[in-house]
Amino acid sequence: MIYNLGSINADHVYRVPRLPAPGETLHTQAYDRMLGGKGANQSIAVARAGSRVMHIGAVGPEGGWLVSELEEAGVNVRHVVRNETPTGHAVVSVDALAENSIIIHAGANRALGRDDLKIALEGAGSGDWLMMQNETNLQFEAARMARLKGLRVVYSAAPFDAQALLKVSPFLTLLVVNEIEAAQIESDLGKLTVPSMIVTRGGNGAEWCDTATGKRISVSAPTVDAMDTTGAGDTFTGYLVEALARGASAKDAIFRAVSAAAISVTRAGASEAIPTAVEVDRFISAQD
Numbered sequence: 100m101i102y103n104l105g106s107i108n109a110d111h112v113y114r115v116p117r118l119p120a121p122g123e124t125l126h127t128q129a130y131d132r133m134l135g136g137k138g139a140n141q142s143i144a145v146a147r148a149g150s151r152v153m154h155i156g157a158v159g160p161e162g163g164w165l166v167s168e169l170e171e172a173g174v175n176v177r178h179v180v181r182n183e184t185p186t187g188h189a190v191v192s193v194d195a196l197a198e199n200s201i202i203i204h205a206g207a208n209r210a211l212g213r214d215d216l217k218i219a220l221e222g223a224g225s226g227d228w229l230m231m232q233n234e235t236n237l238q239f240e241a242a243r244m245a246r247l248k249g250l251r252v253v254y255s256a257a258p259f260d261a262q263a264l265l266k267v268s269p270f271l272t273l274l275v276v277n278e279i280e281a282a283q284i285e286s287d288l289g290k291l292t293v294p295s296m297i298v299t300r301g302g303n304g305a306e307w308c309d310t311a312t313g314k315r316i317s318v319s320a321p322t323v324d325a326m327d328t329t330g331a332g333d334t335f336t337g338y339l340v341e342a343l344a345r346g347a348s349a350k351d352a353i354f355r356a357v358s359a360a361a362i363s364v365t366r367a368g369a370s371e372a373i374p375t376a377v378e379v380d381r382f383i384s385a386q387d
Contacts, residue, residue, distance in 0.1 A: 100227045101145050101344055102220065102250070104155045104241045105138015106208040106234035107165050107179065109188040110369060112329070117194045134168040135189055135369045136208070137232040137255060140330045144337020144359070145230075146173035149376045150344060154179055155219040156235065157207040162186035172370070178219035184210040187234070197325040197364065203258070209236040216241055225249030228344050230336070233263050242270035253340050256280050257332070261287035268293055273343075275299070275336050297353070299335055301328070304357050307349045318353040321361045321386055330369030335360040338379070358383050 114129040138156055145152040152173075157180040158165055165186065170176045187206035193199045216237050223229070229245040231238055232255040245252050251272040256264045259280045265288060268274070274296045276284065281298045284291050292310060299305045304320040338359040342352035359379045366372035374382070 103230040106136035108136035110135030112191045140333035141337040142174045143172045148341035159186040242267040246270040325364040331360045334363040
């Protein structure tokens, strides 16, 4: 089983001709509201990749539609808590070149109770995986509890916070960062010791580093016409963990993950842009 302590957001997505400069006001070209949050996106990616995933998180009184969409996507939502804190949300601007800027309000994502976490992980054990991102509370508690139970822990260090990463790093099996976050780690923390780290490089693919041996595995990304990069990193991480949990090699898991992410950037939105396993299989076959 793959467990995911992750955010659930209502994404407010605005299409703009360009990302606004400081003090500038722009008219939007389109607007949509949809399920988002790094956690929700990654859970959906795992489910669409073909594995069971249990989402651990929280929404507010108005968040029922988000939970329903998660469930419809194949995610187990038994441990998604309803509380009185307003549901988290994000304001996403996407420009004509498919680049984005995002502002996040955490809301209920940082109001999960310790007892809720303990109950959610009660049945977890050796062979299971825990995914986390820096959009919820209880990251340290979850990582520590998971490792004591024998789970492998994967952490997406986004949004980047050096101290949050430092707290969970002793419990990590795998750290996933993008190029900007990798540079921030070097700047703020120097050398960070984790068993393995993956650096995603957008259209240039991704690189795996085994810190114990120094071995590196680089995988190029397929060339596609990008429409919207929102959620591409979450698609990558969900597919990566799903493949690793099934026993795939690091290289094969990364290749499948970059292929899934490549498909996602050709579509609008975040969670709804995540491809199914069948679509990824067809895409990979077409590259041969």
